[in-house]
Amino acid sequence: xxxxxxxxxxxxxxxxxxxxxxRTRADxxxxxxxxxxxxxxxxxxxxxxxxxxELLLLCRExxxxxxxxxxxxxxxxxxxxxxxxxxxxxxxxxxxxxxxxIELDMLTKMIERVRAI
Amino acid sequence: MHANGTQPQPRTTTRIVPVKFVIAGGFGVGKTTFxxxxxxxxxxxxxAAMTSVSSGIDDTTHVGQxxxxxxxxxxxxxxxxxxxxxxxxxxxxQDRFGFMWDDICTGALGAVVLVDTRRIDQCFPAIDYFEAKxxxxxxxxxxxQGAPRFELDEVRDALGVGGHVPVLxxxxxxxxxVKRTLIxxxxxxxxxxxxxxxxx
Numbered sequence: 001x002x003x004x005x006x007x008x009x010x011x012x013x014x015x016x017x018x019x020x021x022x023r024t025r026a027d028x029x030x031x032x033x034x035x036x037x038x039x040x041x042x043x044x045x046x047x048x049x050x051x052x053x054e055l056l057l058l059c060r061e062x063x064x065x066x067x068x069x070x071x072x073x074x075x076x077x078x079x080x081x082x083x084x085x086x087x088x089x090x091x092x093x094x095x096x097x098x099x100x101x102i103e104l105d106m107l108t109k110m111i112e113r114v115r116a117i
Numbered sequence: 118m119h120a121n122g123t124q125p126q127p128r129t130t131t132r133i134v135p136v137k138f139v140i141a142g143g144f145g146v147g148k149t150t151f152x153x154x155x156x157x158x159x160x161x162x163x164x165a166a167m168t169s170v171s172s173g174i175d176d177t178t179h180v181g182q183x184x185x186x187x188x189x190x191x192x193x194x195x196x197x198x199x200x201x202x203x204x205x206x207x208x209x210x211q212d213r214f215g216f217m218w219d220d221i222c223t224g225a226l227g228a229v230v231l232v233d234t235r236r237i238d239q240c241f242p243a244i245d246y247f248e249a250k251x252x253x254x255x256x257x258x259x260x261x262q263g264a265p266r267f268e269l270d271e272v273r274d275a276l277g278v279g280g281h282v283p284v285l286x287x288x289x290x291x292x293x294x295v296k297r298t299l300i301x302x303x304x305x306x307x308x309x310x311x312x313x314x315x316x317x
Contacts, residue, residue, distance in 0.1 A: 032224050033163075033192075034137040034204045062133050064204060066192055070161040076220075095133040099226045102136060104310050106201055110136070111303045113197040114296055117155055 031065055031080045036095040038062040045091070051082055056091060134201050138302070139222050139252070141208045142231030143239025147259050147289030148207035149191040151231065154295040156193020156205060163190055188217055208243070218246055227302045228254040231287065234264045237275055244276060253309060255302045257287030281305075 037059045044053045054072055063071075069079045086092035140148045153160045188209045195203040208221055222228070228247050232240045240256075247254045258272050267275075273284045283301050288294040 032137070033190075033206065033221065034135045034224065036133050036135045036202070038133075064135060064194075064202075066163050066190075066204070066206070067161060067194070070163040075164040095135060096224070097134045097136060098224060101134075102226055102306075102310075104307065104314075106134065106136070106197075107303055107307050107310065109197050109201060110203060111300055111307075113195060113203075114155070114299050114303065117195070117292065117296055 030096065031083060031094070032096065033066040033076055034064050034096070036062045036064050037068060037083055038093045038095065040091055040093050052086060055079070055082055056086065059092065062095060131200060133199075136201070136203050137225045138203065138205050138299070139208060139225045139228040140205055140231065141228055141240070141243035141247075141254075142259075143233060143236055146231040146233045146236075146239070148231060150289040151229070151257075151287075151295055151298075152191055152193040152205045152207055154289060154292045155195065155299065157196060158194050160191045160193045160207075163192070164188065190221065222246070222250065222252060225252050227306055228252050229257050229287075229298055229302060230254050231257045231259050231289065232272065232276070233259055233261060234267055234272065235261060237272075240276070244278060248278075253302070253306055254282065255298060255305060256282060256284040257289075257298045258284065259287055259289055 037055070038061075039056045039059045041056070042060070044056050048056070051072070051074070055068060058068055058071060065076060065079050065083065068074075068083075069076045072079065074082075083092055083094075087094060140151050142148055149160055190206060190209060192204060192206040195205070197203060206221055206225075209217065228243070230240050230243045230247070244254070244256075246252075256272070256276065256278065258267075258269065260266070269284045269286070273282075276284075278284070283305055285298060285301055286294070287298045
């Protein structure tokens with residue numbers, strides 16, 4: 001892989017690519033905008049860079065990828081890459097669901113909740 | 118309190134089920150208003166796509182020429198209980214962002230297609246998409262001032278959707294109307310689930 005070190009320009013625009021090591025695809029392809037992320041640790045290991053740290057602190061309470069992106073002012077793709085690394089390190093847990101896993105009682109609960117709004 | 122916190126210690130976490138719904142329709146049809154009417158949080162805005170370049174991405178030589186395409190996407194949340202959370206995502210309105218739809222819609226449990234009767238053709242891409250991907254949807258006919266009034270059956274005919282697709286009036290500014298639209302979608306999902314289980 002060539003060119004990995006060339007992304008040192010001072011551009012803000014390049015910054016996300018440095019943060020993600022030039023990758024634009026998460027290793028975890030199953031991360032979707034509604035996938036919820038949750039830290040597995042209360043304290044952040046010292047060797048992490050600031051975006052990883054911010055993400056872990058934010059996800060002490062479970063938050064979706066989209067919410068993390070909005071709160072950290074990052075695009076969704078960048079959050080997915082950062083999260084992918086943290087998941088691989090065991091620092092972050094994911095919660096997600098496929099539509100086939102939604103059961104009748106969950107639908108009933110959703111209807112009741114929306115009625116109560 | 119968390120003296121050993123620097124060691125990644127797997128915590129037993131309760132499984133949480135996030136459920137995604139997509140609010141689609143043409144530009145300015147009221148998608149964000151719909152989300153805002155019912156979300157427990159102020160609708161959040163996030164940027165979806167990061168770049169139009171999708172292959173050969175390990176080579177950063179051409180970073181300077183990369184066209185960064187970011188698309189604003191508004192979304193809201195409704196927490197059902199500690200293990201069940203609903204997310205409502207508005208799709209970007211313009212046709213030219215169609216390439217992003219898979220990113221937004223994959224895994225969606227259902228969708229609401231909002232229709233402006235003055236510009237009825239604007240919702241066709243959304244309907245085509247959800248039909249092709251087998252995402253259940255309802256049609257919400259948003260009544261704008263000065264818009265021609267149609268019977269819902271006329272709208273159904275114009276859209277060419279089957280009888281199994283609920284079509285109802287929906288004023289995105291009215292909370293009760295938005296609630297009714299979302300409940301109609303959920304009830305149609307219940308009906309489908311029952312039919313699958315042979316309980317109907």
